[in-house]
Amino acid sequence: MTLEDIDPPSFQFGREREEREQGFMPDPDDLLDFEEPAEIEEVTEEPRPSARSRLQRLMPEMSETTSRVVVAIPWIAFAIAIVGIGGGVFTLAMIMLGVLGLREYFRMAESARPILLPGYVTVAGMVIAAHFGSSFQILLVFACLFPAAFVFAAVRRSHELITTSLAFTVLGVAWMGIGFSHAVLLRDLPLHGGALLIDVLVATFLSDTAAYAAGRLFGSRKITPRISPNKTLEGLIGGFVGATLGFWFAGLYQDWLPGIDALLMGMCIAVVAPIGDLFASMLKRDLGVKDTGRLFGPHGGLIDRLDAVLFTVVAGYYVSVAFVY
DSSP: OOOOGOOOOOTTTTHHHHHHHHTTTOHHHHHOOOOOOOOOOOOOOOOOOOOOHHHHHHHHOOOOOHHHHHHHHHHHHHHHHHHHHOHHHHHHHHHHHHHHHHHHHHHTGGGGOOOHHHHHHHHHHHHHHHHHHHHHHHHHHHHHHHHHHHHHHHTSSOOHHHHHHHHHHHHHHHHHHHHHHHHHHHHSSSTTHHHHHHHHHHHHHHHHHHHHHHHHHHOOSOTTTHHHHTOOOHHHHHHHHHHHHHHHHHTTTTTTTHHHHHHHHHHHHHHHHHHHHHHHHHHHHTOOOSSSSSSTTTGGOOHHTTTTTTHHHHHHHHHHHTTOO
């Protein structure tokens, strides 16, 4: 026996006896199997699911059309409710929608650094002036925007592109303020204001729906490729017919609105509705925005859904005054 045959001491007393008692005899093949140790997974606490994600788990997968309908139903109910109630409730709702619409617009034009607070206050003031005054008071409130915006612009540290900031602010306030204030003027017309506002809304949404359907089925001649490539002449004609017939059909159930007047009013709404739609599309394309927000889920933002309405309620008020009052 040589010194090489003697195992070096391990100084682990009792270890060999325990292994013998447990019958531990390593398999020679195991000595050749060098598996990498399994990585220890980090135990992280899963984030709590939001209310929206929980709702998505409960609801089955839906097509885009179905999801649009599901999202639209509560908003339609909301519109019917506030128009039916009218008065201060409708005015407060228009203030809320006006501020939300202006917020979406300011986010679109964020690079221009619009002047926020005077814009929000002016839109709210224009809607309030419509309820307690007339179109003249709306103009007075809108005029107050200029000195207020000047003060806020003057105290800025940098006046670089200040003209652009002022211009974007005035455009947004005029767009939202005039539209929502005239919705209040129309609703506040005596006796038939609520019915006329519903007629305008129905004609506007039928214009959009009929234009979409006609464009998908027959559309081939593009009319505004630089502003909205999907707009076609066939869709424009379909929207005109849909809005006109929609307003006329509503007039059949209103004995105070003659059929010829309803037809002419519907034609006015049908002409103005696509202008409002194209106006919003032009601004979104220039600012590099696809959807103005996610307030209406798959329908997009508030401006995406009410772009035509912001024009038709103004036209609807003046044609209602001309034909009915």
